Amino acid sequence: xxxxxxxxxxxxxxxxxxxxNLLEANARTGDEGYPPYNIEKVDENDYRITMAVAxxxxxxxxxxxxxxxxxxxxxxxxxxDEGKSYLHRGIAGxxxxxxxxxxxxxxxxxxxxxxxxxxxxxxxEIPEALKPRxxxxxxxxxxxxxxxxxxxxAA
Numbered sequence: 001x002x003x004x005x006x007x008x009x010x011x012x013x014x015x016x017x018x019x020x021n022l023l024e025a026n027a028r029t030g031d032e033g034y035p036p037y038n039i040e041k042v043d044e045n046d047y048r049i050t051m052a053v054a055x056x057x058x059x060x061x062x063x064x065x066x067x068x069x070x071x072x073x074x075x076x077x078x079x080x081d082e083g084k085s086y087l088h089r090g091i092a093g094x095x096x097x098x099x100x101x102x103x104x105x106x107x108x109x110x111x112x113x114x115x116x117x118x119x120x121x122x123x124x125e126i127p128e129a130l131k132p133r134x135x136x137x138x139x140x141x142x143x144x145x146x147x148x149x150x151x152x153x154a155a
Contacts, residue, residue, distance in 0.1 A: 022101055034096055035074075047122040049100060054116040055093045061118060065108045070120065073097040105130075 013020070037051040049070075053061065056074045064071045075095040102122065109123045 034092065034094070035098070037098070039100075045124040045126075047106070047124075049120040049122065051098070051118040051120075052116060053113070053118045055091050056113075056118075058113050061113065063108070063111055063120060068102045068104070068106075069099055070102060070108055070122075071097065071099045072118070072120070 035051050035053055037049060040048045040050065042048055049072075051072060053074055056076060060076050061072065061074045064073075073096065076093045081093075103124070105126050106122050106124045108120060110121045112119045
């Protein structure tokens with residue numbers, strides 16, 4: 001696997017520390033691909049992460065939101081397979097832990113498990129103070145042009 005060196009970017013950028021740290025962390029951890037997932041943009045401020053978690057129940061899954069990270073972990077109880085004899089076992093039931101980094105002002109609004117798919121709904125809510133606003137321009141007394149009066153000369 002080819003490793004990227006982000007050092008030149010650190011030397012030539014200001015204020016992008018968080019983004020650079022995310023890039024480095026992602027390059028370090030890699031992505032094992034289990035469980036598979038989709039990230040969908042529902043509309044301008046709504047997103048959905050859908051994970052294929054066949055064989056997991058609500059009790060086997062944990063979703064934790066902390067700061068700008070959402071972590072989903074799953075662990076099937078070991079006693080669930082007691083007394084079962086498999087001829088073929090193709091449904092992966094191994095534990096997992098997957099973290100997603102969220103942008104500023106994005107938070108989890110809900111989650112649901114349906115037909116083996118875990119849906120995590122996200123919403124971006126920008127505070128009023130950070131939203132663009134229109135500034136009215138008024139023509140007050142201080143903005144009126146001043147007239148310069150000429151001195152009267154005596155004849």
